[in-house]
Amino acid sequence: xxxxxxxxxxxGVARAISWEALGAARxxxxxxxxxxxxxxxxxxxxxxxxxxADTVYLADxxxxxxxxxxxxxxxxxxxxxxxxxDAFLIGxxxxxxxxxxxxxxxxxxxxxxxxxxxxxDGSGALHATRPVYAGNLLATITFSEKRPQMATxxxxxxxxxxxxxxxxxxxxxVPAALPEDQIGVKVLEFQAEEGKVSLADARIVVSGGRAxxxxxxxxxVRELAEVLGGALxxxxxxxDAGWIPYAYQVGQTxxxxxxxxxxACGISGAVQHLAGMGSAKVIVAINKDADAPIFKVAKYGIxxxxxxxxxxxxxEFKKRxxx
Ligand SMILES: Cc1cc2nc3c(=O)[nH]c(=O)nc-3n(C[C@H](O)[C@H](O)[C@H](O)COP(=O)(O)OP(=O)(O)OC[C@H]3O[C@@H](n4cnc5c(N)ncnc54)[C@H](O)[C@@H]3O)c2cc1C
Numbered sequence: 001x002x003x004x005x006x007x008x009x010x011x012g013v014a015r016a017i018s019w020e021a022l023g024a025a026r027x028x029x030x031x032x033x034x035x036x037x038x039x040x041x042x043x044x045x046x047x048x049x050x051x052x053a054d055t056v057y058l059a060d061x062x063x064x065x066x067x068x069x070x071x072x073x074x075x076x077x078x079x080x081x082x083x084x085x086d087a088f089l090i091g092x093x094x095x096x097x098x099x100x101x102x103x104x105x106x107x108x109x110x111x112x113x114x115x116x117x118x119x120x121d122g123s124g125a126l127h128a129t130r131p132v133y134a135g136n137l138l139a140t141i142t143f144s145e146k147r148p149q150m151a152t153x154x155x156x157x158x159x160x161x162x163x164x165x166x167x168x169x170x171x172x173x174v175p176a177a178l179p180e181d182q183i184g185v186k187v188l189e190f191q192a193e194e195g196k197v198s199l200a201d202a203r204i205v206v207s208g209g210r211a212x213x214x215x216x217x218x219x220x221v222r223e224l225a226e227v228l229g230g231a232l233x234x235x236x237x238x239x240d241a242g243w244i245p246y247a248y249q250v251g252q253t254x255x256x257x258x259x260x261x262x263x264a265c266g267i268s269g270a271v272q273h274l275a276g277m278g279s280a281k282v283i284v285a286i287n288k289d290a291d292a293p294i295f296k297v298a299k300y301g302i303x304x305x306x307x308x309x310x311x312x313x314x315x316e317f318k319k320r321x322x323x
Contacts, residue, residue, distance in 0.1 A: 080118050
């Protein structure tokens with residue numbers, strides 16, 4: 001098995017999903033090859049080696065500084081021609097989805113999107129497990145004879161590759177495939193949302209459920225998240241009620257999070273919610289119903305009213321953290 005992984009980076013820093021994809025590739029066994037495209041990204045290539053890539057293809061060129069579909073697809077196509085991977089893994093981020101779809105079409109090969117699990121059989125065929133029918137079922141699919149077998153991976157579904165500095169590896173430098181005057185898209189500027197912690201990358205997530213009773217209730221949950229330096233999340237019930245945008249939804253049909261700490265405020269613990277946060281290291285549940293299913297997965301449970309418990313926690317953390 002020879003697995004290629006696209007390492008997504010932004011301004012020279014690898015996204016967490018890149019190391020998760022590398023971890024998934026290592027788990028499949030065989031040779032792990034990484035591709036890093038950007039400008040001034042040699043550091044990411046070195047980190048990929050430390051995290052276990054056997055070979056890193058590095059395309060370092062100003063035309064690749066910001067993600068653009070055409071130059072990225074053209075350059076990765078030339079890397080695929082050299083590396084001849086059996087499988088090609090890409091994080092299912094906004095850029096990753098765009099890239100994977102365009103590249104699969106260019107390479108005339110199959111793509112399994114948004115995978116939660118991967119395995120390989122004795123013949124080198126990839127088995128990719130992904131949600132179907134709005135998350136009601138998990139389907140495991142295989143590919144035709146065409147190679148590479150492509151898959152995008154859902155964030156936080158795979159453990160990240162740990163650093164292992166002793167593995168031998170090589171960096172292969174490749175040129176960017178398209179000169180600037182052949183790229184139809186120009187990136188004029190980036191506008192980042194200030195002060196917000198990304199839900200997918202957060203180490204601490206504080207989520208609110210139907211119990212928050214409205215957008216105002218989320219102010220309490222948001223305040224606790226902010227004091228802890230964490231991200232805000234929500235159950236689908238709260239999203240469906242229109243109290244908070246879908247981008248915050250955690251669960252089978254929302255985001256998968258794998259934080260160190262997940263605090264569920266007034267969330268019952270339906271199986272579809274657990275699908276998105278059940279692998280958090282420590283789960284704390286606050287619910288006034290002592291029999292709520294969320295307590296079965298929680299390490300610490302507080303039976304109480306969120307409108308009393310959450311402000312009390314926020315006040316105490318503020319004091320202890322000196323905020
Ligand atoms: C195909 C499909 C996909 C789905 N995908 C998702 C998904 O991605 N994410 C998701 O979250 N759900 C998803 N669901 C919905 C899921 O089944 C549940 O309906 C949903 O998670 C319930 O949200 P909740 O826990 O906030 O609400 P409820 O189940 O209504 O629970 C509210 C909880 O709050 C407690 N409570 C009430 N008042 C207070 C208070 N004042 N203080 C403390 N506790 C209080 C109650 O005891 C209760 O346990 C999906 C369902 C289907 C069928």
